[in-house]
Amino acid sequence: GEDVEQSLFLSVREGDSSVINCTYTDSSSTYLYWYKQEPGAGLQLLTYIFSNMDMKQDQRLTVLLNKKDKHLSLRIADTQTGDSAIYFCAAAFGSGNTGKLIFGQGTTLQVKP
Amino acid sequence: NAGVTQTPKFRILKIGQSMTLQCTQDMNHNYMYWYRQDPGMGLKLIYYSVGAGITDKGEVPNGYNVSRSTTEDFPLRLELAAPSQTSVYFCASSSFRGSATNEKLFFGSGTQLSVL
Numbered sequence: 575g576e577d578v579e580q581s582l583f584l585s586v587r588e589g590d591s592s593v594i595n596c597t598y599t600d601s602s603s604t605y606l607y608w609y610k611q612e613p614g615a616g617l618q619l620l621t622y623i624f625s626n627m628d629m630k631q632d633q634r635l636t637v638l639l640n641k642k643d644k645h646l647s648l649r650i651a652d653t654q655t656g657d658s659a660i661y662f663c664a665a666a667f668g669s670g671n672t673g674k675l676i677f678g679q680g681t682t683l684q685v686k687p
Numbered sequence: 688n689a690g691v692t693q694t695p696k697f698r699i700l701k702i703g704q705s706m707t708l709q710c711t712q713d714m715n716h717n718y719m720y721w722y723r724q725d726p727g728m729g730l731k732l733i734y735y736s737v738g739a740g741i742t743d744k745g746e747v748p749n750g751y752n753v754s755r756s757t758t759e760d761f762p763l764r765l766e767l768a769a770p771s772q773t774s775v776y777f778c779a780s781s782s783f784r785g786s787a788t789n790e791k792l793f794f795g796s797g798t799q800l801s802v803l
Contacts, residue, residue: 582727609792616691616777616794617730662729674720674745675792677730 576600580663580678587686592650594681596663599644606639607664607675608648617662620648650683658685689713693778693795700768700802708763708798710778718781719761720745720792721753723774730777736761768802775799 577599586592598606604625609617623630623637623646630637636649650657663678691712700706712719717738722730722745732745736755750772752764761780765772779792 578729580729614796616779616796617792618794619791622791674732674735677722679727679729 576665576676578663578665578676578678580661580681582679583682583684585684585686586653588653588655590653592648592653592657592683592685594648594650594661594663594683596646596648596678597644598646598663598665598676600665605666606637606646608635608637609662609664609677611660611662611680613659620661653683653685655685655687658683691778691780691793691795693776693798695798696796697799698801700765700800702768702770702802704768705764705766706768706800708765708776708778708800710761710763710795711759712761712778712780712793713759714780714782714793715758716780716782716793717758718783719755720779720781721751721761721763722777722779723747724777724797725774733763733776765800770802773800773802 579597605622607622608620610620611617621632621635623639634651638647660680660682662680664675694709720735721733724730731747733751734753736742739755739758742753742755755761776798778795781792
Protein backbone atom coordinates (compact mmCIF):
# COMPACT_ATOMS: atom_id res chain seq x y z
CA GLY A 575 0.00 0.00 0.00
CA GLU A 576 0.92 3.64 0.20
CA ASP A 577 3.90 4.35 2.40
CA VAL A 578 6.30 7.11 3.36
CA GLU A 579 9.67 6.27 4.93
CA GLN A 580 12.21 8.42 6.75
CA SER A 581 15.35 7.83 8.75
CA LEU A 582 14.71 8.34 12.45
CA PHE A 583 17.58 10.52 13.64
CA LEU A 584 20.05 13.15 12.43
CA SER A 585 22.64 15.04 14.46
CA VAL A 586 24.48 18.12 13.15
CA ARG A 587 26.56 20.97 14.53
CA GLU A 588 25.20 24.50 14.66
CA GLY A 589 26.00 26.34 11.44
CA ASP A 590 26.23 23.17 9.34
CA SER A 591 23.64 22.17 6.74
CA SER A 592 21.12 19.45 7.56
CA VAL A 593 19.63 17.13 4.97
CA ILE A 594 16.59 15.07 5.89
CA ASN A 595 15.53 12.38 3.44
CA CYS A 596 12.22 10.74 2.63
CA THR A 597 11.04 8.07 0.19
CA TYR A 598 7.48 7.34 -0.87
CA THR A 599 5.77 4.59 -2.80
CA ASP A 600 3.02 6.22 -4.88
CA SER A 601 4.15 8.17 -7.94
CA SER A 602 0.71 9.75 -8.30
CA SER A 603 1.25 12.03 -5.29
CA THR A 604 0.26 15.56 -6.19
CA TYR A 605 1.78 17.47 -3.28
CA LEU A 606 4.55 16.51 -0.86
CA TYR A 607 5.01 18.26 2.44
CA TRP A 608 7.44 18.87 5.25
CA TYR A 609 6.03 19.45 8.72
CA LYS A 610 7.94 20.39 11.88
CA GLN A 611 6.99 19.30 15.39
CA GLU A 612 8.54 21.02 18.38
CA PRO A 613 8.39 19.33 21.83
CA GLY A 614 4.88 19.23 23.29
CA ALA A 615 3.32 20.86 20.24
CA GLY A 616 1.34 19.90 17.17
CA LEU A 617 2.79 19.79 13.69
CA GLN A 618 3.34 22.96 11.69
CA LEU A 619 3.66 23.11 7.93
CA LEU A 620 7.19 24.15 6.92
CA THR A 621 7.00 23.93 3.17
CA TYR A 622 5.54 21.88 0.34
CA ILE A 623 6.31 21.07 -3.27
CA PHE A 624 4.02 20.28 -6.17
CA SER A 625 4.85 17.07 -8.00
CA ASN A 626 5.73 18.80 -11.28
CA MET A 627 8.58 20.70 -9.60
CA ASP A 628 12.14 19.49 -8.97
CA MET A 629 13.16 22.07 -6.42
CA LYS A 630 11.70 24.71 -4.19
CA GLN A 631 13.64 27.21 -2.11
CA ASP A 632 12.24 29.17 0.81
CA GLN A 633 14.85 31.17 2.76
CA ARG A 634 17.05 28.58 4.56
CA LEU A 635 14.95 25.66 3.33
CA THR A 636 15.49 23.82 0.04
CA VAL A 637 13.23 20.97 -1.02
CA LEU A 638 14.45 18.59 -3.73
CA LEU A 639 12.13 16.11 -5.44
CA ASN A 640 13.35 13.19 -7.53
CA LYS A 641 10.20 11.67 -8.99
CA LYS A 642 12.03 8.87 -10.76
CA ASP A 643 13.48 7.60 -7.48
CA LYS A 644 10.43 8.72 -5.42
CA HIS A 645 12.79 10.62 -3.13
CA LEU A 646 12.20 13.88 -1.32
CA SER A 647 14.72 15.80 0.73
CA LEU A 648 14.72 18.86 2.97
CA ARG A 649 17.92 20.85 3.31
CA ILE A 650 18.25 23.37 6.12
CA ALA A 651 21.13 25.77 5.60
CA ASP A 652 23.01 27.27 8.57
CA THR A 653 21.19 25.01 11.04
CA GLN A 654 20.44 26.64 14.39
CA THR A 655 19.67 25.14 17.80
CA GLY A 656 16.09 26.37 17.33
CA ASP A 657 15.80 23.98 14.39
CA SER A 658 15.97 21.02 16.79
CA ALA A 659 12.65 19.24 16.32
CA ILE A 660 11.01 16.26 14.63
CA TYR A 661 10.52 16.69 10.89
CA PHE A 662 7.78 14.78 9.10
CA CYS A 663 7.51 14.11 5.42
CA ALA A 664 3.91 13.69 4.16
CA ALA A 665 2.27 12.91 0.85
CA ALA A 666 -1.21 13.00 -0.59
CA PHE A 667 -1.77 9.82 -2.54
CA GLY A 668 -4.02 8.76 -5.37
CA SER A 669 -5.95 10.41 -8.15
CA GLY A 670 -9.07 10.44 -6.00
CA ASN A 671 -7.48 13.00 -3.73
CA THR A 672 -9.58 13.51 -0.64
CA GLY A 673 -7.28 15.66 1.47
CA LYS A 674 -5.80 12.77 3.42
CA LEU A 675 -2.09 12.69 4.04
CA ILE A 676 0.23 9.77 4.72
CA PHE A 677 3.02 10.72 7.13
CA GLY A 678 6.47 9.27 7.53
CA GLN A 679 7.78 8.20 10.93
CA GLY A 680 9.50 11.52 11.55
CA THR A 681 13.22 12.40 11.70
CA THR A 682 14.49 13.81 14.98
CA LEU A 683 17.01 16.56 14.24
CA GLN A 684 19.48 17.26 17.02
CA VAL A 685 21.54 20.44 16.65
CA LYS A 686 24.66 20.61 18.83
CA PRO A 687 26.04 24.04 19.77
CA ASN B 688 -6.52 33.56 16.85
CA ALA B 689 -7.18 30.16 18.49
CA GLY B 690 -6.89 27.87 15.43
CA VAL B 691 -7.42 24.23 16.46
CA THR B 692 -8.08 23.65 20.17
CA GLN B 693 -7.91 20.23 21.82
CA THR B 694 -8.91 19.25 25.33
CA PRO B 695 -7.77 17.72 27.59
CA LYS B 696 -3.97 17.90 27.22
CA PHE B 697 -3.37 14.82 29.38
CA ARG B 698 -5.55 11.98 30.57
CA ILE B 699 -5.07 8.64 32.29
CA LEU B 700 -7.78 6.03 31.80
CA LYS B 701 -8.34 2.61 33.27
CA ILE B 702 -8.96 -0.30 30.93
CA GLY B 703 -12.62 -0.38 29.89
CA GLN B 704 -13.34 3.27 30.69
CA SER B 705 -14.78 5.66 28.12
CA MET B 706 -13.89 9.20 27.26
CA THR B 707 -14.31 11.87 24.61
CA LEU B 708 -11.44 13.94 23.23
CA GLN B 709 -12.69 17.36 22.23
CA CYS B 710 -11.57 19.30 19.15
CA THR B 711 -12.82 22.63 17.88
CA GLN B 712 -11.57 24.96 15.15
CA ASP B 713 -12.47 28.57 14.43
CA MET B 714 -11.18 28.82 10.85
CA ASN B 715 -14.39 27.63 9.16
CA HIS B 716 -12.54 24.66 7.67
CA ASN B 717 -14.59 21.93 6.06
CA TYR B 718 -12.06 19.13 6.57
CA MET B 719 -11.16 17.82 10.01
CA TYR B 720 -9.00 14.85 11.01
CA TRP B 721 -7.99 12.77 13.98
CA TYR B 722 -4.49 11.27 14.01
CA ARG B 723 -2.67 9.21 16.60
CA GLN B 724 1.09 9.40 17.02
CA ASP B 725 3.01 6.45 18.40
CA PRO B 726 6.77 6.66 19.04
CA GLY B 727 8.78 5.97 15.90
CA MET B 728 5.59 5.31 13.93
CA GLY B 729 4.61 8.71 12.57
CA LEU B 730 0.98 9.75 12.43
CA LYS B 731 -1.83 7.38 11.58
CA LEU B 732 -5.23 8.66 10.45
CA ILE B 733 -8.10 7.44 12.65
CA TYR B 734 -11.12 9.25 11.19
CA TYR B 735 -11.76 12.28 9.07
CA SER B 736 -14.67 14.46 8.06
CA VAL B 737 -15.23 16.46 4.88
CA GLY B 738 -18.00 18.56 6.38
CA ALA B 739 -20.77 18.68 8.96
CA GLY B 740 -22.71 15.41 9.04
CA ILE B 741 -20.08 13.44 7.06
CA THR B 742 -17.40 11.22 8.57
CA ASP B 743 -15.24 8.42 7.20
CA LYS B 744 -12.71 5.90 8.47
CA GLY B 745 -8.98 6.37 8.15
CA GLU B 746 -6.22 3.77 8.53
CA VAL B 747 -6.83 2.79 12.19
CA PRO B 748 -10.51 3.38 13.14
CA ASN B 749 -11.11 0.34 15.36
CA GLY B 750 -12.02 1.24 18.94
CA TYR B 751 -12.99 4.82 18.08
CA ASN B 752 -16.06 6.77 17.03
CA VAL B 753 -16.54 10.31 15.79
CA SER B 754 -19.34 12.72 15.03
CA ARG B 755 -19.49 16.04 13.19
CA SER B 756 -22.68 17.86 14.05
CA THR B 757 -21.20 21.32 13.41
CA THR B 758 -18.42 22.70 11.19
CA GLU B 759 -16.43 23.72 14.28
CA ASP B 760 -16.44 20.55 16.41
CA PHE B 761 -15.10 17.06 15.78
CA PRO B 762 -15.04 14.97 18.98
CA LEU B 763 -13.34 11.56 19.15
CA ARG B 764 -14.90 8.93 21.40
CA LEU B 765 -13.17 5.93 22.97
CA GLU B 766 -15.83 3.52 24.23
CA LEU B 767 -13.82 0.75 25.93
CA ALA B 768 -10.28 1.97 26.45
CA ALA B 769 -7.49 -0.55 25.87
CA PRO B 770 -3.72 -0.28 26.53
CA SER B 771 -3.16 -0.31 22.75
CA GLN B 772 -4.86 3.09 22.63
CA THR B 773 -2.11 4.70 24.72
CA SER B 774 -0.85 7.37 22.34
CA VAL B 775 -0.74 11.07 21.57
CA TYR B 776 -3.83 12.19 19.68
CA PHE B 777 -3.84 15.13 17.29
CA CYS B 778 -6.80 16.86 15.74
CA ALA B 779 -6.26 18.82 12.54
CA SER B 780 -8.28 20.84 10.07
CA SER B 781 -7.81 22.11 6.54
CA SER B 782 -9.56 24.22 3.94
CA PHE B 783 -8.96 21.53 1.31
CA ARG B 784 -11.02 22.16 -1.83
CA GLY B 785 -10.00 19.35 -4.19
CA SER B 786 -7.10 17.70 -5.94
CA ALA B 787 -5.80 20.93 -7.45
CA THR B 788 -5.16 22.48 -4.08
CA ASN B 789 -2.70 21.63 -1.38
CA GLU B 790 -3.79 20.06 1.87
CA LYS B 791 -2.25 22.41 4.41
CA LEU B 792 -3.20 20.98 7.76
CA PHE B 793 -3.48 23.02 10.94
CA PHE B 794 -2.85 20.91 14.03
CA GLY B 795 -3.94 21.17 17.63
CA SER B 796 -1.34 20.76 20.39
CA GLY B 797 -2.33 17.17 21.13
CA THR B 798 -3.80 15.01 23.89
CA GLN B 799 -1.50 12.56 25.65
CA LEU B 800 -3.58 9.55 26.67
CA SER B 801 -2.43 6.65 28.84
CA VAL B 802 -4.59 3.56 29.35
CA LEU B 803 -3.49 1.48 32.35
